[in-house]
Amino acid sequence: MEIILYFITGVIGAVLPYFLTRRLGLDAVKASALPSLIVGIIFYSFPDILSSSFHENIPFLFFGTSFVGMVNKKILHTYVEVSFAGIIFTILYLNASSFFNGFGGALGTAACISVLTIFGIKKIKTLLRFLSIQRKN
Amino acid sequence: MLVISLGYFYLFQKNNSLKFGNWYLIIAVLLGALATTFVSLTLNFGTVIGASTIGLLGSFIPKNFFGKNEGKQLRTAIYCGTFIGMCQPLAENHYLLICFASFLGGIVYCLSLQNLNGFGGKLGTIAFTGVCLAIFSLYIFVF
Numbered sequence: 001m002e003i004i005l006y007f008i009t010g011v012i013g014a015v016l017p018y019f020l021t022r023r024l025g026l027d028a029v030k031a032s033a034l035p036s037l038i039v040g041i042i043f044y045s046f047p048d049i050l051s052s053s054f055h056e057n058i059p060f061l062f063f064g065t066s067f068v069g070m071v072n073k074k075i076l077h078t079y080v081e082v083s084f085a086g087i088i089f090t091i092l093y094l095n096a097s098s099f100f101n102g103f104g105g106a107l108g109t110a111a112c113i114s115v116l117t118i119f120g121i122k123k124i125k126t127l128l129r130f131l132s133i134q135r136k137n
Numbered sequence: 138m139l140v141i142s143l144g145y146f147y148l149f150q151k152n153n154s155l156k157f158g159n160w161y162l163i164i165a166v167l168l169g170a171l172a173t174t175f176v177s178l179t180l181n182f183g184t185v186i187g188a189s190t191i192g193l194l195g196s197f198i199p200k201n202f203f204g205k206n207e208g209k210q211l212r213t214a215i216y217c218g219t220f221i222g223m224c225q226p227l228a229e230n231h232y233l234l235i236c237f238a239s240f241l242g243g244i245v246y247c248l249s250l251q252n253l254n255g256f257g258g259k260l261g262t263i264a265f266t267g268v269c270l271a272i273f274s275l276y277i278f279v280f
Contacts, residue, residue, distance in 0.1 A: 033192035040185040072255025102225030108261005
């Protein structure tokens with residue numbers, strides 16, 4: 001049950017800034033910072049709203065996935081792709097080593113990895129076409 | 138790893154020019170990092186509130202602040218700085234470490250203006266590079 005809630009947070013956190021940028025024309029920075037600030041304030045003001053592990057992780061998870069949502073629509077075209085990037089981010093967040101804990105930018109790096117992964121999967125088709133042309137020549 | 142490398146090399150092949158950004162972007166990164174550290178650690182609001190507040194305030198900078206579209210770069214530079222400011226205290230003089238990390242992060246930001254544009258997580262990766270370089274230098278030259 002806990003993990004499902006983390007994944008839902010990951011997907012919402014990624015899709016919401018993407019939606020705000022794409023549909024409402026908001027700046028990517030504002031679209032990422034505004035929902036994160038709201039979530040941060042809610043969890044700061046009501047510490048007993050959820051259990052302590054949720055209270056610790058959900059603001060960070062939401063903030064991290066909001067970086068995924070900052071992606072341009074030319075790179076990830078659909079909401080489904082952004083959602084999958086959010087899911088990959090959540091997997092990375094839940095299974096990452098604690099070695100880089102407390103380092104600034106670790107969340108952003110995980111976001112970049114998840115976006116690059118989805119982008120790479122999309123480009124497999126291009127790679128296969130390139131290889132087939134090479135083989136013909 | 139394979140798909141990440143594929144995505145990265147595809148992008149690198151598309152754009153391999155290098156152009157250094159304006160010097161004031163480094164100062165924007167520095168200001169963003171210091172303000173976030175102040176809000177999150179000194180005022181004790183937590184890193185998420187600190188970073189998002191400073192990022193949100195920075196995003197109100199007008200689009201054509203210094204010149205055409207320069208304000209937009211300033212906003213992203215400040216947001217990049219806020220990620221550096223999310224660091225937990227890793228050394229005795231934390232503010233000095235943040236200054237050093239954001240200076241290095243600012244240089245990386247200015248170098249990568251042409252690359253990975255529109256990618257989610259680019260700013261965070263730059264911040265992470267800055268922090269890692271700063272801590273690496275600290276271990277080599279200080280300890």
